[in-house]
Amino acid sequence: MSIWFVPRDAAARSMGADAVALALEGRGETVIRNGSRGMLWMEPLVERAESRHGARVGWANMTAADIDAGMPDEQSKQYVGVVEEIDYLARQNRWIYERVGITDPVDPEDYLAHGGLSGLKNALAMSGSDVVRAVTDSGLRGRGGAGFPAGIKWRTVADQSPTPHAGESPSAPAHKYICVNADEGDSGTFADRMLMEGDPFCLLEGMTIAAHAVGADRGLVYLRSEYPDAIATLQAAIWIAREQGWLGEGILGSHLTFDVEIRVGAGSYVCGEETAMLESLEGRRGMVRAKPPLPAIKGLFGTPTVINNVLTIASVPSILARGAEAYAALGQERSLGTQVFQLAGNIAHGGIVETAFGITARELVGDFGGGTRSGRPIRAVQLGGPLGAYLPDDKLDVAMTYEALAEAGGMIGHGGIVVFDETVNMAEQARFAMDFCVEESCGKCTPCRIGAVRGVETIDKIRAGQDVAGNTALLRDLCDVMTQGSLCAMGGLTPNPVLSAINQFPEDFQSPVIATG
Amino acid sequence: MNHSRYPEWRAEAAEALIAPIVAAEPGPVLLCLQAVQAHFGYVPGDAVGMIAKACNVSRADAHGVFTFYADLRDTPPPAVPVRLCAAEACQAVGGRELKTEWATACGDDAVLAALTGVDEPIFCLGNCALGPAALVDGELMGCADVARLKAAVTQAQTAGEAL
Numbered sequence: 098m099s100i101w102f103v104p105r106d107a108a109a110r111s112m113g114a115d116a117v118a119l120a121l122e123g124r125g126e127t128v129i130r131n132g133s134r135g136m137l138w139m140e141p142l143v144e145r146a147e148s149r150h151g152a153r154v155g156w157a158n159m160t161a162a163d164i165d166a167g168m169p170d171e172q173s174k175q176y177v178g179v180v181e182e183i184d185y186l187a188r189q190n191r192w193i194y195e196r197v198g199i200t201d202p203v204d205p206e207d208y209l210a211h212g213g214l215s216g217l218k219n220a221l222a223m224s225g226s227d228v229v230r231a232v233t234d235s236g237l238r239g240r241g242g243a244g245f246p247a248g249i250k251w252r253t254v255a256d257q258s259p260t261p262h263a264g265e266s267p268s269a270p271a272h273k274y275i276c277v278n279a280d281e282g283d284s285g286t287f288a289d290r291m292l293m294e295g296d297p298f299c300l301l302e303g304m305t306i307a308a309h310a311v312g313a314d315r316g317l318v319y320l321r322s323e324y325p326d327a328i329a330t331l332q333a334a335i336w337i338a339r340e341q342g343w344l345g346e347g348i349l350g351s352h353l354t355f356d357v358e359i360r361v362g363a364g365s366y367v368c369g370e371e372t373a374m375l376e377s378l379e380g381r382r383g384m385v386r387a388k389p390p391l392p393a394i395k396g397l398f399g400t401p402t403v404i405n406n407v408l409t410i411a412s413v414p415s416i417l418a419r420g421a422e423a424y425a426a427l428g429q430e431r432s433l434g435t436q437v438f439q440l441a442g443n444i445a446h447g448g449i450v451e452t453a454f455g456i457t458a459r460e461l462v463g464d465f466g467g468g469t470r471s472g473r474p475i476r477a478v479q480l481g482g483p484l485g486a487y488l489p490d491d492k493l494d495v496a497m498t499y500e501a502l503a504e505a506g507g508m509i510g511h512g513g514i515v516v517f518d519e520t521v522n523m524a525e526q527a528r529f530a531m532d533f534c535v536e537e538s539c540g541k542c543t544p545c546r547i548g549a550v551r552g553v554e555t556i557d558k559i560r561a562g563q564d565v566a567g568n569t570a571l572l573r574d575l576c577d578v579m580t581q582g583s584l585c586a587m588g589g590l591t592p593n594p595v596l597s598a599i600n601q602f603p604e605d606f607q608s609p610v611i612a613t614g
Numbered sequence: 615m616n617h618s619r620y621p622e623w624r625a626e627a628a629e630a631l632i633a634p635i636v637a638a639e640p641g642p643v644l645l646c647l648q649a650v651q652a653h654f655g656y657v658p659g660d661a662v663g664m665i666a667k668a669c670n671v672s673r674a675d676a677h678g679v680f681t682f683y684a685d686l687r688d689t690p691p692p693a694v695p696v697r698l699c700a701a702e703a704c705q706a707v708g709g710r711e712l713k714t715e716w717a718t719a720c721g722d723d724a725v726l727a728a729l730t731g732v733d734e735p736i737f738c739l740g741n742c743a744l745g746p747a748a749l750v751d752g753e754l755m756g757c758a759d760v761a762r763l764k765a766a767v768t769q770a771q772t773a774g775e776a777l
Contacts, residue, residue, distance in 0.1 A: 284701030447743025
């Protein structure tokens, strides 16, 4: 008897996966709700296997009506063959995403059957200090955007003693925290979401390894409210993990005690900045803190705190399972291991591409992405989210590493790549970047809070043809003040998209057009 | 307008929601505000004062938290809220045009406008390869257009009435 797989990922559901699953169940079929393979243009991608772990064949863009019209077969024009042999998947090197799309995300037996917990078991057989060394040796850097070496951050936390919450008596219980930043607010990024929906145990396992490594007892995941499916799936996984003894007291028979809770964000982009996130976790306005003190020394409630992005933490189980050396053998320069790239915007084949650092933007956008969805030529590509630079089509041969992108005036950010076709107006995009900063600035630094407002006004003047040269010079000056005078990346990097638009696409700032909202 | 899915504001019910959070959590202000909104659909002014008192912070501090976060609202939500993604990946596939078309559709149809609140912009729903993305009554939609939005609104409304 065949087994059918219909993704429960929010992207697949947004294209009607639930109705497809219901239609299959209505025909008496066995349906497993897996994560998404990350070939999002195919969603809902329905797969069939002859046994639970057998090879799977697939059908793309299925609807309930397709199922009602008859069971899909190999003659169907939606048939895509053996799913793992599809070029887009076969050419990837999946570490973080090794189980996503394959397993039922909330089935603990499926997790174990596909290598789950082997990283944690290896880690528990090592001292915390050796785990930190392994993470350091792997070369893993923070995937949230800043790229700080994870092992050094962990070492700093490991070297601190646990402390009571700030303001409590010295005899109160002492803690260290693992805080996962799942406030994935960058447009064009969805890898955290898909990992939490597609393999939530992997995140929990990574957090538990981190807790063992640094001596933490509490974990929090700061998860944005815009991701209701991820919240529900991760919460279910936490409950199951507690039942399984994967969280709680004496994890897997060791002396490790560690538990995880979710904290839901409240619609603030800047709370993805780590110190603003701490403020929000402490129940306050998400205002950025000055550093030092580093969160690793005085973080959440004044205790030593590891703050890592979802992808950073989710890299750890496979590093501990397969070895730091194997991980560090991938990539180039100081960009080692794999990165989960996300192809988004106006792209034919959007989705997840996990591969070693060093692939070029053009390979990602062209070979994997298949060019624009509209079929028009590419005009601009924004790398690294709303604070990342726009690159024109002729600059896409840059290698996707921290170093090469920095040299090219870009940044890898959280690995998001947003493609625009020739219909884009880059002055409008520059205005949006400033306007986004107006909306989302926490307000602490004047260059960010006020500068962004002035930036919108100045771009409007340029677009209206008022003293274009003078106002462009003023805008550059303003960008300089924002870059130099802001505490965090919100004000400090908003000039990236603005200046890259002016520098790479000056023609869009020359001809007077009517400003639009 | 029918907001039947949320109970009417009752101070005692709010106090019962807040008390266990304050007892268990360090830094409980935001959690209390979120709990009240999850229960009543919004955070009435009375709740902010109540939370400030329960958390032993000033009314100004609690109000400051309340006003910082875009999610928190001081009026009841529309019956079937529609939120269209305003971020770059959706802009690249006609997100701005969809906003205009949807506003026009709501301009022509006062019932639809009242039912959905037209559009409360949202910055990124994480569906960036299948834009334009929208959230209709909390359900994610990919490749959104006006016809699909209207159909989803009708479906959500029917489902709401059936409860």
